[in-house]
Amino acid sequence: MPELDVKAPTIPRPPDTGTGTGTGKPLSVTGLRKTYGGVTAVDEVSMEIAAGEFVTFLGSSGSGKTTTLMMIAGFCEPDSGSIVVGGRDVTRLAPQKRGLGFVFQQYLLFPHMTVWDNVAFPLQLRGTPKAELRQRVGETLEMAGLSGMTRRRPRELSGGQQQRVALCRALVYRPPVILMDEPLGALDKKLRDQLQTEIKRIQRELGLTVIYVTHDQEEALVLSDRIAVMRDGRIDQFDTPRELFEVPRTPFVADFLGAANFLAGSVEERTPEHTRVRLDTGGLLTARPLANADADGGRVRAAVQPGRIGLCPAGTGFCTGTVETVTYVGTLVRVTVRPVGGADTDVVRLELPAGRAPAPGEHVGLTAEFTDVGVFPDTEDAGVHPDAEHRG
Numbered sequence: 001m002p003e004l005d006v007k008a009p010t011i012p013r014p015p016d017t018g019t020g021t022g023t024g025k026p027l028s029v030t031g032l033r034k035t036y037g038g039v040t041a042v043d044e045v046s047m048e049i050a051a052g053e054f055v056t057f058l059g060s061s062g063s064g065k066t067t068t069l070m071m072i073a074g075f076c077e078p079d080s081g082s083i084v085v086g087g088r089d090v091t092r093l094a095p096q097k098r099g100l101g102f103v104f105q106q107y108l109l110f111p112h113m114t115v116w117d118n119v120a121f122p123l124q125l126r127g128t129p130k131a132e133l134r135q136r137v138g139e140t141l142e143m144a145g146l147s148g149m150t151r152r153r154p155r156e157l158s159g160g161q162q163q164r165v166a167l168c169r170a171l172v173y174r175p176p177v178i179l180m181d182e183p184l185g186a187l188d189k190k191l192r193d194q195l196q197t198e199i200k201r202i203q204r205e206l207g208l209t210v211i212y213v214t215h216d217q218e219e220a221l222v223l224s225d226r227i228a229v230m231r232d233g234r235i236d237q238f239d240t241p242r243e244l245f246e247v248p249r250t251p252f253v254a255d256f257l258g259a260a261n262f263l264a265g266s267v268e269e270r271t272p273e274h275t276r277v278r279l280d281t282g283g284l285l286t287a288r289p290l291a292n293a294d295a296d297g298g299r300v301r302a303a304v305q306p307g308r309i310g311l312c313p314a315g316t317g318f319c320t321g322t323v324e325t326v327t328y329v330g331t332l333v334r335v336t337v338r339p340v341g342g343a344d345t346d347v348v349r350l351e352l353p354a355g356r357a358p359a360p361g362e363h364v365g366l367t368a369e370f371t372d373v374g375v376f377p378d379t380e381d382a383g384v385h386p387d388a389e390h391r392g
């Protein structure tokens with residue numbers, strides 16, 4: 001086994017080879033489409049990813065995340081559309097000719113090879129000179145905290161360690177883009193959290209461009225610069241986590257990311273700055289401007305996240321109600337409020353700092369900044385995903 005002769009854990013950033021590792025667009029996807037028999041798995045997906053960006057495909061099962069990633073990787077042929085990596089059209093190229101790195105949920109390590117040899121393999125394939133190979137493998141393993149186990153074989157490692165080796169193997173030849181499909185899916189929660197932090201640190205340190213697939217909102221929010229929220233093979237919204245939270249463009253996004261409250265009502269007034277909605281429970285709620293011009297005066301649903309609603313005296317705010325449940329979750333308290341006169345309406349869910357918890361049975365008013373309230377024409381389907389009922 002080669003000796004580790006490199007001590008510094010810092011790895012130089014890759015040079016700009018024109019393949020997108022430095023400046024410019026490492027990846028551009030246009031009009032990708034894939035059908036299986038009668039099923040449209042991916043429908044007109046287009047996106048541009050900048051160098052050093054961490055982008056996540058987030059969506060529930062069957063929304064087309066993996067199929068999109070597999071088309072970018074080259075393991076699945078699109079019906080139409082194009083994929084450009086570092087300015088080169090790779091749509092019809094074999095996976096190994098695209099120069100991309102992969103990390104999958106299954107580690108896919110060579111069982112008979114040591115950790116060192118597994119990580120060295122991609123460089124050997126590329127005929128990297130010995131000295132450079134030793135340096136790169138050593139640096140990469142050290143960065144991932146694996147220097148002490150270079151002689152072990154995969155079966156002598158934990159799941160988390162195996163996934164670190166898989167990550168090193170993808171990183172070692174500095175591909176312009178690294179594709180990761182649920183790489184932490186097989187690990188327990190604690191290890192997932194730890195590896196998320198490591199993946200993010202390594203990505204930042206090396207300025208890597210990453211496309212990541214997950215169905216876990218929290219994971220997407222922790223890791224990503226931008227998230228593409230997918231539904232039925234399409235991207236509903238491609239934005240920063242903050243934008244997705246604060247300015248969701250569809251009810252689906254509002255619900256998927258934050259289990260939003262949806263409050264039914266009718267538009268009472270519209271200005272370029274805001275929309276005033278008369279709620280079915282009687283109160284008046286000020287929301288952001290309504291994007292859809294056709295919905296003027298019509299039925300709408302206002303969406304507001306539980307963490308963005310505050311308490312005010314009963315009789316003020318956009319709604320008055322009775323506190324039904326109060327549940328402490330660490331430093332937060334989850335509260336449900338039944339709107340007065342709204343026996344048939346849903347409870348409103350709030351998340352408050354524990355010190356501000358009201359008592360069950362108390363009459364309270366609810367308030368929200370209008371910039372935290374989205375408003376959507378009532379015709380749009382929220383497409384509530386299967387986990388929604390477990391998150392309230």
Ligand SMILES: Nc1ncnc2c1ncn2[C@@H]1O[C@H](COP(=O)(O)OP(=O)(O)OP(=O)(O)O)[C@@H](O)[C@H]1O
Nearest residue numbers: 036039041059060061062063064065066067068215
């Ligand atoms: N090889 C295939 N043959 C037929 N249908 C397929 C095939 N691969 C995917 N599909 C269908 O295409 C749709 C999208 O699947 P895809 O695996 O991309 O979704 P996903 O968002 O990655 O889901 P998951 O999180 O469950 O992996 C689904 O309806 C799926 O059943």
